[in-house]
Amino acid sequence: xxxxSSPTLYTVIITGLRSGANKAxxxxxxxxIVKNMDAARVLRKLDALPWxxxxxxSRKNAERLSxxxxxIACDVQVVPPLDIPISDDMxxxxxxxxxxLLTESQVISSTQFVPVPEQAERADATSEGxxxxxxxxxxxxxxKQDERPATVLEPLSLTGILDQTFQICRNRFWKLxxxxxxxxxxxxALIILAGITALILGLTDMNSIDDFTPALVIAGIFLIPTxxxxxxxxxxLSQGALIFAVSVSYLxxxxxxRESYNFVFAxxxxxxxxxxxxxxxxxxxxxxxxxxxxVLFFVFQAFTxxxxxxxxxxxxxxxxxxxxxxxxxxxxxxVIIENVAYMSALSRSWxxxxxEAAGSWPRGYALxxxxxxxxxxLIAVTISWVFQTPAAxxxxxxxxxxxxxxxxxxxxxxxxxxxxxxxxxxxxxVFYYDVRNRKEGFDLQILAEMTSDTISNE
Amino acid sequence: MxxxxxxxxxxxxxxxxxxxxxAGIGTRMIAYLIDKFIQIGVLLGIVSILAIMLFLAGxxxxxxxxxxxxVQSLGxxxxxxxxxxxxxxxxxxFLFFEYFWNGATxxxxxxxxxxxxxxxxxMSFADSVVRNTLRIIDILGEMYPVGLIVMFCDxxxxxxxxxxxxxxxxxxxxxxxxxxxxxxxxxxxxxxxxSLVARMNAEDYVLVAKFLSRRNELDVQxxxxxxxxxxxxxxKRTTGFGADFDHEAFLESIEVLYRGxxxxx
Numbered sequence: 001x002x003x004x005s006s007p008t009l010y011t012v013i014i015t016g017l018r019s020g021a022n023k024a025x026x027x028x029x030x031x032x033i034v035k036n037m038d039a040a041r042v043l044r045k046l047d048a049l050p051w052x053x054x055x056x057x058s059r060k061n062a063e064r065l066s067x068x069x070x071x072i073a074c075d076v077q078v079v080p081p082l083d084i085p086i087s088d089d090m091x092x093x094x095x096x097x098x099x100x101l102l103t104e105s106q107v108i109s110s111t112q113f114v115p116v117p118e119q120a121e122r123a124d125a126t127s128e129g130x131x132x133x134x135x136x137x138x139x140x141x142x143x144k145q146d147e148r149p150a151t152v153l154e155p156l157s158l159t160g161i162l163d164q165t166f167q168i169c170r171n172r173f174w175k176l177x178x179x180x181x182x183x184x185x186x187x188x189a190l191i192i193l194a195g196i197t198a199l200i201l202g203l204t205d206m207n208s209i210d211d212f213t214p215a216l217v218i219a220g221i222f223l224i225p226t227x228x229x230x231x232x233x234x235x236x237l238s239q240g241a242l243i244f245a246v247s248v249s250y251l252x253x254x255x256x257x258r259e260s261y262n263f264v265f266a267x268x269x270x271x272x273x274x275x276x277x278x279x280x281x282x283x284x285x286x287x288x289x290x291x292x293x294x295v296l297f298f299v300f301q302a303f304t305x306x307x308x309x310x311x312x313x314x315x316x317x318x319x320x321x322x323x324x325x326x327x328x329x330x331x332x333x334x335v336i337i338e339n340v341a342y343m344s345a346l347s348r349s350w351x352x353x354x355x356e357a358a359g360s361w362p363r364g365y366a367l368x369x370x371x372x373x374x375x376x377x378l379i380a381v382t383i384s385w386v387f388q389t390p391a392a393x394x395x396x397x398x399x400x401x402x403x404x405x406x407x408x409x410x411x412x413x414x415x416x417x418x419x420x421x422x423x424x425x426x427x428x429x430v431f432y433y434d435v436r437n438r439k440e441g442f443d444l445q446i447l448a449e450m451t452s453d454t455i456s457n458e
Numbered sequence: 459m460x461x462x463x464x465x466x467x468x469x470x471x472x473x474x475x476x477x478x479x480x481a482g483i484g485t486r487m488i489a490y491l492i493d494k495f496i497q498i499g500v501l502l503g504i505v506s507i508l509a510i511m512l513f514l515a516g517x518x519x520x521x522x523x524x525x526x527x528x529v530q531s532l533g534x535x536x537x538x539x540x541x542x543x544x545x546x547x548x549x550x551x552f553l554f555f556e557y558f559w560n561g562a563t564x565x566x567x568x569x570x571x572x573x574x575x576x577x578x579x580x581m582s583f584a585d586s587v588v589r590n591t592l593r594i595i596d597i598l599g600e601m602y603p604v605g606l607i608v609m610f611c612d613x614x615x616x617x618x619x620x621x622x623x624x625x626x627x628x629x630x631x632x633x634x635x636x637x638x639x640x641x642x643x644x645x646x647x648x649x650x651x652x653s654l655v656a657r658m659n660a661e662d663y664v665l666v667a668k669f670l671s672r673r674n675e676l677d678v679q680x681x682x683x684x685x686x687x688x689x690x691x692x693x694k695r696t697t698g699f700g701a702d703f704d705h706e707a708f709l710e711s712i713e714v715l716y717r718g719x720x721x722x723x
Contacts, residue, residue, distance in 0.1 A: 024656075031659050038657045060467070155672070159569060162484020170610055358675040375488070379606075386603045440680040441672065447665050448687045 010062035011055040011079040014069060017046065021073035029072040033065070050077075153251075153443035156434050157359070158372055162379075165427040168249055175255045176422045179241050182261070183234040184414060236272050240264035242422065243336045246429040251446075263336075270341035271332065277342060278331050285324035289317045326366050327353050333432040352435050365435055376427050380420040387416030466614070466626065468578040476578050478628040480615050481571040483606070486627060490602065492565030497551055549590045557586040562630070572630045573620075585623040592619035654692060655715040662692055666713045673706070685709060 017026060027043040034042070045051045057065060066076045156164060169176065241260040249255050264271070293314055301307030330349040335341050340348055356363040362371055391412035395405040436442040468476040481489075512518045529536045555563040561573035561581055573581055573589070581589070596605030596617045605617040614626060658666075669688055673681050685705035692712065 028656055031657075032663075033660065038659055040657060154668075155675075159482070159485040159488045162487065163482025164484075166483040166610065355677075358672070375484075378491075379487070382601045382603055382606055385601045386607065389603075438672075438675050439677050441669065441676050441684045444665065444669055444672075444684055445680075445687070447661075447668075448684070448691055 009055060010057045010059060012053045012057055012062055012065050012069070013077045013079070014046070014049060014051045014053060014074045015077050016049055016075040018073040018075065026072050026074060030069075033068065153433070153437060153446060155357070155359075155438045155443075156430070158362070158368060158375070161372060161427065161430050161434055162375060164250075164430045165423060168246065168426050168430070169423055172245070172249050172255055173422075175257060176242065176245060176249075176426070177418060178257055179245050179255075179260055180238060180418050180421050180425075182241075182257075183238040184418065186234060187231070232272065233268065236275060237261060237264055237268055239332065239425070240267065240271050240336050242425040243333055243429055246426050247333075247337050247433075250429060250433055267336060267339065267341075270339075271335050274331055274335050274341045274345050277346060278328055281328060281346060282321055282325055285321040289320040292320075293317050323366070326369055329353070329369060329428070330432050330435070333429060337432070352432075352439065355439070357438050369431060372427065372431055376424060379423060383420050383423065384413075384416045387412050387419075466576075466628075478574070478578075478626070479631075481569070481627040481629050483609050483615055485569050485571055485629070486609070486615065487602070489563070489565035489569040489571060492568055493551065493563050494565075494600075496564055497548060501547065545594065549593060552590045552593065553586050556581060556590065557583050566627075570630045571627055573625050573627050576624050576626050581623070581625055585625055589619040589623035589625050592622050593617075595619075652715065655712050658692065658712065658716055663713070663716050666692075666709050666716075670706075670709060670713055 017023060023043065023046055024039070027039045027046055030042045030046075031037055031039040053065070062078055066078050069076045241257075241264045244263050245255045245257075245260040248260070293310065296310040296313050296317075297307040300310040327350045328346050330352055331345045334345040334348050334352075338345075338348070353365045353369060355365060357365060357368065362368050391409045394412075395409050398405075400408070433442065465477055465479045468478070509518070512521050532539065552563055556566075556573055559567070562571070566572055575581055575585060593605075596602060596608070596619055598604050605619075608617050608621070609615050612621070614620075616626065620626065665688055669684060673685070676684065682705075689703070689705040689708055
């Protein structure tokens with residue numbers, strides 16, 4: 001029942017045109033089902049029949065193609081022959097203009113028939129005494145591309161964004177997890193190194209610490225800020241690499257862990273400084289909310305029995321920093337993907353999340369982001385539940401020392417949060433592209449550019 | 459960029475072909491949440507109506523007395539009975555709707571998805587029973603942890619219940635034609651539009667149609683730029699155009715002409 005692609009590949013040849021057939025309209029019809037081949041090119045092929053259209057058609061495509069060709073008045077030969085008469089239900093064959101049966105690479109320009117590999121082997125086996133034909137030239141290496149299904153670039157609904165998120169996570173799970181896990185691994189390595197150093201220096205004995213106090217204070221002055229900077233750099237790097245990797249994956253290319261980190265490394269300073277600006281903007285909006293709250297307190301005190309009546313306005317006021325955070329939420333994607341940094345990145349994020357999307361509710365971009373965050377929180381809770389529950393059961397029932405139990409639950413908890421981090425990154429990148437597809441027609445731009453390149457190459 | 463969506467093709471006995479697109483995990487999750495809200499809403503509604511009726515009849519005190527006596531006599535069993543009742547109501551909701559409503563519940567209907575058997579036929583009652591009884595495993599603790607993991611690992615987004623019952627959840631969208639918002643403007647005769655249309659391929663058409671259907675959502679700058687880019691792409695094959703050329707009107711014309719020619723074919 002499930003007709004996955006059959007192993008046999010079929011060759012479809014146009015051997016002639018029926019008498020009275022209009023060559024131009026046939027060319028027109030064929031051009032519609034072959035990607036990137038216009039009617040003029042097809043017409044040239046039809047002038048030099050027979051034309052082997054493809055040798056790489058699956059059974060289903062060979063059937064559909066031959067039915068279609070027969071319908072538009074071509075004489076067709078399929079090799080190996082299809083076991084059902086292909087003209088049976090010709091009348092029902094309908095190929096929509098969006099349906100490309102063949103890509104340009106599948107179309108064979110040669111007019112000479114070459115048997116498909118299976119046939120060639122059979123011919124070899126039956127012909128005794130004749131020397132075997134020279135081996136066919138090795139097939140040219142296919143262009144490096146993803147073997148897994150990639151995403152479709154087009155505007156999505158909220159559920160569509162979640163679907164894409166799950167799809168990308170599933171297809172690239174281990175690589176994305178590896179990218180997110182690297183800073184954690186480095187942190188663990190550093191902790192182990194610090195522990196070994198402490199053991200060597202004998203710092204584990206609390207009584208001997210008094211002798212080292214001045215040295216420890218000096219080390220602390222340098223070490224704590226250094227550690228702080230290293231942690232920020234590491235996690236920013238990881239976050240950026242994750243954004244890059246998801247973006248690359250979303251656009252249908254393969255992910256490379258090293259390439260992702262290298263790419264972000266060049267933009268790390270911009271990324272960290274823009275993150276700092278983002279934090280400052282949030283703090284500023286918080287300060288504005290607090291200031292308005294204080295002013296309202298005094299206003300209420302002056303006009304009512306108590307200034308505490310102003311507490312009713314506090315809830316709406318908390319929305320100010322929340323709203324600002326939401327509107328600036330895409331800044332990290334903008335820095336990494338578009339190489340736009342600092343205030344420009346923040347203002348671009350603000351602009352991108354202004355306005356309304358077409359289609360059904362929710363239409364506001366900021367509201368869509370808010371709802372998406374809520375939905376994602378639900379998923380994150382489920383993911384953490386998936387990891388925390390077994391961890392709790394293991395630590396409760398396994399006869400392990402207290403230290404081992406702590407390490408085990410921490411480890412499982414970290415894996416859970418890593419997975420949630422990956423999901424969040426994917427979800428937000430998909431959302432970012434969705435906004436760009438809707439507001440800027442990013443998908444249409446890519447489509448237009450892709451085929452423009454093909455045209456210029458012709 | 460590959461354009462591939464998760465689909466399943468089912469060959470019918472009369473050599474027909476059915477193609478379905480699997481419902482995504484996100485879509486299924488939202489459908490489940492909607493169903494859950496409906497269930498909770500209905501349960502709360504029933505309880506509220508009962509409470510109001512008992513209150514109006516002056517029997518509320520008597521009812522609470524009976525209830526507390528029952529809880530005291532049953533002990534922990536009362537909790538088990540309550541859970542059982544909730545489970546039956548929860549599973550029954552899905553079972554009832556999926557069997558009698560062509561594989562859809564209100565949540566699924568809203569999300570335009572439905573359940574079918576993997577051979578493309580509607581679910582039988584037994585399938586529905588198996589599928590929905592095993593939901594208890596999938597939704598462990600109402601968080602859907604098992605279901606989420608299994609769906610994530612399965613290429614066809616099936617949860618335990620689907621695997622056991624041999625069912626699939628598919629998208630139930632009707633084929634929609636890309637909407638064209640305006641009728642074409644008068645075509646400038648400077649360009650041989652008909653010959654251009656003859657040279658267009660399916661990809662060109664999809665691009666033009668997509669642009670026309672979505673142009674109102676695009677911001678002005680990108681809209682103008684895109685219209686020009688697409689026009690250039692199509693005109694590049696023949697000739698150029700002046701500075702005052704109306705790209706969108708040109709695209710509208712060729713879209714309609716192309717569609718017309720395709721119908722003729």
